[in-house]
Amino acid sequence: MNKKEFDEIMDMVIAAEVESFEFYRDVAAKSADEHVKKIFLQFAQDEQDHVAITKNIKAMDLETFSFCEGAGYKIAQMCIVGDYKISETVQMPKLSADLNPVEAIALALKKEEAAMNAYSSLAEVAEDTEKKHVFAELAKMEEAHKVKIEDLYTNAAFGEVW
Ligand SMILES: [Fe+2]
Numbered sequence: 066m067n068k069k070e071f072d073e074i075m076d077m078v079i080a081a082e083v084e085s086f087e088f089y090r091d092v093a094a095k096s097a098d099e100h101v102k103k104i105f106l107q108f109a110q111d112e113q114d115h116v117a118i119t120k121n122i123k124a125m126d127l128e129t130f131s132f133c134e135g136a137g138y139k140i141a142q143m144c145i146v147g148d149y150k151i152s153e154t155v156q157m158p159k160l161s162a163d164l165n166p167v168e169a170i171a172l173a174l175k176k177e178e179a180a181m182n183a184y185s186s187l188a189e190v191a192e193d194t195e196k197k198h199v200f201a202e203l204a205k206m207e208e209a210h211k212v213k214i215e216d217l218y219t220n221a222a223f224g225e226v227w
């Protein structure tokens with residue numbers, strides 16, 4: 066994994082965070098429910114923070130960073146795992162605010178799960194301790210989003226929110 070390849074991965078990660086921000090911002094703008102609007106605006110803010118964080122990660126010194134090389138790793142296996150998870154994020158459908166609220170929540174849930182899995186995978190394959198930690202923290206942040214959205218989804222299913 067050279068710097069160019071890493072930069073390409075981080076560009077995809079940043080683009081995914083920007084897309085998440087835009088999605089939550091648009092859903093918040095469309096929502097007539099003040100409670101839901103507030104929650105999605107907070108998610109939009111969180112994703113905006115993630116954009117800044119991931120841009121910082123891209124700008125970090127990457128001389129020692131590698132997904133696939135180095136002692137202690139089964140090289141081929143780790144590369145396949147890393148590539149597979151990354152392509153999953155690329156194939157993730159672009160979300161639109163042109164959805165009914167329950168559909169929006171369901172898609173948001175899948176998006177957060179995919180983001181969590183992608184970051185967990187990056188944390189797994191990153192050999193640099195600092196970046197492993199950064200990706201693990203990003204995975205935790207997206208996991209927290211997933212749990213919040215699971216609560217929203219449950220409430221929506223029982224008609225308490227919508
Ligand atoms: Fe995010």
Ligand SMILES: [Fe+2]
Pocket residue numbers: 085112177180206207210
């Ligand atoms: Fe998120």
